[in-house]
Amino acid sequence: xxxxxxxxxxxxxxxxxxxxxxxxxxxxxxxxxxxxxxxxxxxxxxxxxxxxxxxxxxxxxxxxxxxxxxxxxxxxxxxxxxxxxxxxxxxxxxxxxxxxxxxxxxxxxxxxxxxxxxxxxxxxxxxxxxxxxxxxxxxxxxxxxxxxxxxxxxxxxxxxxxxxxxxxxxxxxxxxxxxxxxxxxxxxxxxxxxxxxxxxxxxxxxxxxxxxxxxxxxxxxxxxxx
Numbered sequence: 001x002x003x004x005x006x007x008x009x010x011x012x013x014x015x016x017x018x019x020x021x022x023x024x025x026x027x028x029x030x031x032x033x034x035x036x037x038x039x040x041x042x043x044x045x046x047x048x049x050x051x052x053x054x055x056x057x058x059x060x061x062x063x064x065x066x067x068x069x070x071x072x073x074x075x076x077x078x079x080x081x082x083x084x085x086x087x088x089x090x091x092x093x094x095x096x097x098x099x100x101x102x103x104x105x106x107x108x109x110x111x112x113x114x115x116x117x118x119x120x121x122x123x124x125x126x127x128x129x130x131x132x133x134x135x136x137x138x139x140x141x142x143x144x145x146x147x148x149x150x151x152x153x154x155x156x157x158x159x160x161x162x163x164x165x166x167x168x169x170x171x172x173x174x175x176x177x178x179x180x181x182x183x184x185x186x187x188x189x190x191x192x193x194x195x196x197x198x199x200x201x202x203x204x205x206x207x208x209x210x211x212x213x214x215x216x217x218x219x220x221x222x223x224x225x226x
Contacts, residue, residue, distance in 0.1 A: 056093025090128025173197025183211025
């Protein structure tokens with residue numbers, strides 16, 4: 001397979017999670033996805049949990065991490081279900097875990113539940129590997145500014161490593177306003193991942209300027225070769 005390597009933005013590539021979460025993706029799609037991540041130098045591949053073992057096998061000894069999703073895309077699974085999903089993914093070789101926050105509990109102001117739910121996932125991920133990263137997906141398009149601020153604080157208290165804007169399956173994707181607010185809320189303590197609707201280099205750079213450390217996109221190749 002030929003790849004367009006002309007004018008590739010290698011520095012931007014190193015902060016992009018090359019994402020393929022479509023349910024119709026098959027093994028050949030996943031293998032091609034991993035190959036692309038190696039060629040372009042992306043930070044990680046982000047795939048559904050059932051593909052983690054395959055990706056881990058292909059990317060072993062490479063700088064490309066394997067990222068997966070937990071409680072995806074709604075976040076309303078029982079805590080023990082999220083924990084088991086995390087443990088299985090860690091055993092299969094996942095390095096990074098993007099877990100969806102329980103919006104209903106957040107909106108009910110049941111912050112203790114939300115923090116415990118996330119903390120248990122963080123504990124399971126770090127038990128698998130100390131270097132694991134846990135990113136909390138807020139689904140910012142469904143939240144008020146106050147709720148985003150609450151979610152960011154809870155994520156920090158739960159021991160998460162990042163907060164993330166969106167699943168890509170909610171009512172809206174990443175916005176500069178949401179990313180800027182998240183960065184203001186977390187400060188330098190944890191990372192911010194912008195994800196959802198980011199399809200161009202301009203989109204990605206605007207998110208970085210607003211405070212994002214990581215970009216999640218299914219259009220990663222287009223972003224770095226524009």
